[in-house]
Amino acid sequence: MSRTPTAPPAAAHPVATGQPAGQDPQPALGPDPRTAYREALLELAAADHRVICLDSDTGGLEKTFGKQFPDRYINVGIAEANLMTVAAGLARRGFVPYVHTMATFATMRAGEFLKLDVVGNRLPVRVIATHGGLAAAHFGTSHFALEDLAVTRALADLAVVVPGDPRHIGAATHQLHELSGPGYLRLGRSATPVPPGPAPEFRLGRARVLREGADVTLVAAGPLPLLFALEAAGELAADGIEAQVVDLHTLHPLDREGLLTACRGRAGVVTVEEHRPQGGLGDAVAEVVSAELALPIRRLAVRGRPGLRVAGQRAALEQLGVSTGAVVDAARHLHARTTAAR
Amino acid sequence: MAVPTTSPPRPPDPAHPAVEADHSAAVPTTPLDPAQMARRIREDAVRMAGGPEGAHVGGSLSCADLMAVLHAQLLRPGDSFVLSKGHAAPALYSVLVQLGRLPAEELDGYTRPGSRLFGHPSHDLPGVEFATGSLGHGLGLSVGLAIAEQLRGGDRHVYTVLGDGELQEGSVWEAALLAGHRKLPGLVAAVDRNGLQITGGTEGCVGLEPLDAKFAAFGWEARIVDGHDLSALHEALQPSPAGPVAVIARTVKGRGVPFLEGRVAGHYAKLKPDLVRRGLAALGQPVAGGTS
Numbered sequence: 076m077s078r079t080p081t082a083p084p085a086a087a088h089p090v091a092t093g094q095p096a097g098q099d100p101q102p103a104l105g106p107d108p109r110t111a112y113r114e115a116l117l118e119l120a121a122a123d124h125r126v127i128c129l130d131s132d133t134g135g136l137e138k139t140f141g142k143q144f145p146d147r148y149i150n151v152g153i154a155e156a157n158l159m160t161v162a163a164g165l166a167r168r169g170f171v172p173y174v175h176t177m178a179t180f181a182t183m184r185a186g187e188f189l190k191l192d193v194v195g196n197r198l199p200v201r202v203i204a205t206h207g208g209l210a211a212a213h214f215g216t217s218h219f220a221l222e223d224l225a226v227t228r229a230l231a232d233l234a235v236v237v238p239g240d241p242r243h244i245g246a247a248t249h250q251l252h253e254l255s256g257p258g259y260l261r262l263g264r265s266a267t268p269v270p271p272g273p274a275p276e277f278r279l280g281r282a283r284v285l286r287e288g289a290d291v292t293l294v295a296a297g298p299l300p301l302l303f304a305l306e307a308a309g310e311l312a313a314d315g316i317e318a319q320v321v322d323l324h325t326l327h328p329l330d331r332e333g334l335l336t337a338c339r340g341r342a343g344v345v346t347v348e349e350h351r352p353q354g355g356l357g358d359a360v361a362e363v364v365s366a367e368l369a370l371p372i373r374r375l376a377v378r379g380r381p382g383l384r385v386a387g388q389r390a391a392l393e394q395l396g397v398s399t400g401a402v403v404d405a406a407r408h409l410h411a412r413t414t415a416a417r
Numbered sequence: 418m419a420v421p422t423t424s425p426p427r428p429p430d431p432a433h434p435a436v437e438a439d440h441s442a443a444v445p446t447t448p449l450d451p452a453q454m455a456r457r458i459r460e461d462a463v464r465m466a467g468g469p470e471g472a473h474v475g476g477s478l479s480c481a482d483l484m485a486v487l488h489a490q491l492l493r494p495g496d497s498f499v500l501s502k503g504h505a506a507p508a509l510y511s512v513l514v515q516l517g518r519l520p521a522e523e524l525d526g527y528t529r530p531g532s533r534l535f536g537h538p539s540h541d542l543p544g545v546e547f548a549t550g551s552l553g554h555g556l557g558l559s560v561g562l563a564i565a566e567q568l569r570g571g572d573r574h575v576y577t578v579l580g581d582g583e584l585q586e587g588s589v590w591e592a593a594l595l596a597g598h599r600k601l602p603g604l605v606a607a608v609d610r611n612g613l614q615i616t617g618g619t620e621g622c623v624g625l626e627p628l629d630a631k632f633a634a635f636g637w638e639a640r641i642v643d644g645h646d647l648s649a650l651h652e653a654l655q656p657s658p659a660g661p662v663a664v665i666a667r668t669v670k671g672r673g674v675p676f677l678e679g680r681v682a683g684h685y686a687k688l689k690p691d692l693v694r695r696g697l698a699a700l701g702q703p704v705a706g707g708t709s
Contacts, residue, residue, distance in 0.1 A: 127568075146568065147568075149564065151591075151595050152591070152594065152595065152598075154588075154591035154594070154595070156553075156557065156587075156588040156591060157557045157560070157588060157591035157592050157595060159557075160554055160556075160557025160558045160560070160561060160588070160592065161557055161558075161560050161561035161564065161592070161595065162561060163547065163557075163558055163561055164557070164558045164559065164560060164561015164562040164563075164564070164565065165561045165562075165564060165565050166561075167440075167546055167547075167558075167561070167562060167565075168561075168562060168565030168566070168569075169565070170565060187551060188554065188557070188588070191548060191551055191554060192547060192554055192557075192558060195540050195548055196540060196547065196548070
């Protein structure tokens, strides 16, 4: 099968830098996640005739994929259960379906169809789930997806990927395509900031270490959690606490060795995610770390009841307990605890 | 356009270890007698209902003639079959044995520890493309198979058997809308219209009639047929090149076993040995020796 090499996504997406005068400089925004994904999908479709695009009337694909590959674009309508079953049928006949809906509909509304028909048969369906976490922001609680990682992790045979660096969406899409079984790609809705500092390449199933530090380990999944972890590492360094920062973008299959290496010898682990504390990144990390290392693990996740007052994605996340400050506090606490014990 | 005709091999993938069984639908290698196949389906279903856990015997007996006509006469190599009403697994298992896809002795293991034969068809059973038993999946799966065939430009047929109570699942109608919209050729959805569900009649629970009009309104050709008339079924189950066909097969739940016919309690029954003997006798089986 011919493959299109993955182009460096950063070059394809000029970074938006416009800032209103008189404000503090903000981190530069990365590419729009859906645009970045669609470009990768078009490359895959051009290189692999088995790729077929199933839409549930999400808007946008009809003008991109649908224009370029009209015979391989099927809009099943606003019918997410049917989206999964039809994809399973097509995959059984040799197609590689890319199905498109929002994360909450993919995993909750159509969850049982995903479980039985797609994952149960280990069919090569790729579920492209946008509006992950609180990315829907002003749309409100119906469009939030704070349980999808628990559901997809529990399905066990499904590769689960949450790109932390928006510039890696293309690489994640291309690498997911290589799998023989099903995959879940969690994307946001709008552009999020590009993480500062070095950007090691994306390798599916391999944790990325963005910053080395011997005192505590910060493990993040998703763009805003990763940004919070990196910002927190900067603040902690000013206090003399060196934090190891890990982008654990692939929740299944999980990079056990990479994770353990990043945590071993530190005072503790702080996990940061845009998800409920139940079943997401924190649980995945705890499962691995607690089996091998005697380390405390603090889980920063969305607690409380989201969607009561309108807020932007970052503000909503911060209000619900996931913020740079919360990461700093948790890491300081873990560090002080160990220092006191010495 | 170039579309795949078979599943090409894929590279090894550590996240998804390979599992393989021949999932293709069971088809006759030589023409079979549907009456004989139907009778054996009924006998096997009654025997399985005599097993340790009982069985969904009523709905297996009601669709026996439908299953027999499909598997003895209509399915050709390359065609697809999805048992959407997965609780009629005893009927399917009997068919798989009769068509040589399962050894006959496996039926004795039905729902017993170690057996592949669960109360609903599981993943990776030969001749079974999709595990079913959760209602409302089979039509969408069949629509996916039929779209693949439509894109391929082939003429392989896709058959599915649904329960009538199952039609209360909304996902059935999502799939029906799409099939009608795409005018899917070669797709036949047969409804085992026995009129009963667990709590009683379908019309007293959440009514389905007029059922033919519903399918017709969704862009299907709807045909009503006596679901126990083998030659009428053979005619009604013919696919159409013009679009999807819904066959509303009027049946009797528990058909062929008098003490189960039309009985709500026959939906799921665990039959004691004497009832198994009586059932087999009613089906014309000589009463000889014990039962499983």
